[in-house]
Amino acid sequence: MTTDKIITIIEKISAKIQEEKLFLTELDNVIGDGDHGINLARGFSEVEKKLSTMGDKNPGEVLKTVGMTLVSTVGGASGPLYGTGFMKMGMELKDTADVTVEDFVRVFQVAIEGISLRGKSTTGEKTMLDSMVPAKNAMEEALAAGKSPKEAVACGVAAAKEGIEYTKTIAATKGRASYLGDRSIGHQDPGATSFTMMLEILEGEL
């Protein structure tokens, strides 16, 4: 994946987030404060404006800019979390000009560590990490088993979706949903959902 491809993927992620803005917000309404889709959509609109000027930058710089833009425009919890994730991936890619799925999985691991640290969170707390971590593991295993990059990401998407289902079964212990205690059980986590949408876009572009 070269810079052009990365920009296309981010644009499609943005389009998807705009399209699902109300659905994500509705999920957040039930267990949070009802702004997840609205905030992410606002951030990705700003990201899109920046992308048009990024054609001559390397993929790492593009992702860093995406992250910084999300941090400075989204607010809430998802801004620092997704922002940190994209920034970490960008920094970790350094000057790689053509990003393979192997590279992606490697830097995604660093993104997960950054998100975990920023949110002081781990899996099992009904957060985006419950989709991210299984997705990363599934992609690693698939690649190690010799599957193609597209198949590997498809395995990641399947694991991320299972992660969403898993978030329905547990009570939140992080984020605003944690205030509901057991009342949060039965509802899927909006962050795990938005992440899964993003990974699906990547799969579709391979």
Place this chain on the structure above:
Amino acid sequence: MKKFINAVDQVENEMIQGMVKAFPQYVKKLDCGNVVVRTQKKEGKVALISGGGSGHEPAHGGYVGRGMLDAAVAGAVFTSPTPDQVYEGIKAIATDAGVLMVIKNYTGDVMNFEMAGEMAEAEGIKVAQVVVNDDVAVQDSTWTVGRRGVAGTVFVHKIAGALAETGAGLEDVQAMAQRVINNVRTMGAAISPCTIPAAGKPGFEIADDEMEVGIGIHGEPGTYKEKMMSADAITDIILDKILGDLDYTGSEVAVMVNSSGATPQMELFIINNHVADVLATKGIKVYKTFVGEYMTSIEMEGMSISLLKLDDDMKKLLDAQADTPAFKQL
């Protein structure tokens, strides 16, 4: 959705502009975003910054002024402000004595303020922080993000702000803010939800004969639903929870009966009538009472009760002069 607004994406900006136009003698807006700072910058003393999502007016912009805050950062409605907004606020008010960030305990607020604090420290600004977590409706344990910061935050602004005005150092102001946090407890209930302008519909549904007990300040549901009850009955439930959480025996307290936005003073006074009676029977002396809109949730019908256990230092600072758009004690 019916609201007196022009465009959902202009709500925060137009509100701040209107506020600055109403109170130019107190506050001005920074060009970079929805950050208000004192018109007269404080010099040589610890400066205080707070903020959070919009929708809690008069918190926090209404508390910017002499004796309380130096800056308030307003995020989108119910959404934490971004780190660069907070950073701009810190830079605008920073003095050699340092800056204290008063953060309400929400995942997003804590993350965004901490990132801003790190940016400011990298620029050589002395920064300290306290995290307010006064809501006893939420279970506090190592397994949760802990209690929410709600109306008790206003006491932190008042008392820490008063101490900063005396020229006390950053560590002392931080310690006093923490002392207030350690001694204040709040809990609320709501009978109708509020609507985030950008969402266009209410954050939760509630039947005509129900109330949300343990309500938060972001239109999020409470910790449980109850059948609608009398003012005295819900006041008893809230006071039981607060008094069971901290030993107020024989102490003097400041009381705050706060409206979530749509509950009128009539009902707040009815609630306070019972609060005062219950405290009297328990031998808890009311030193000062605040009744009104201090920490709202847009147009939610609801209220919260806060009790701050006072000592002599806190009493003096609570009584100190404050002159801000929303809090005057002259």
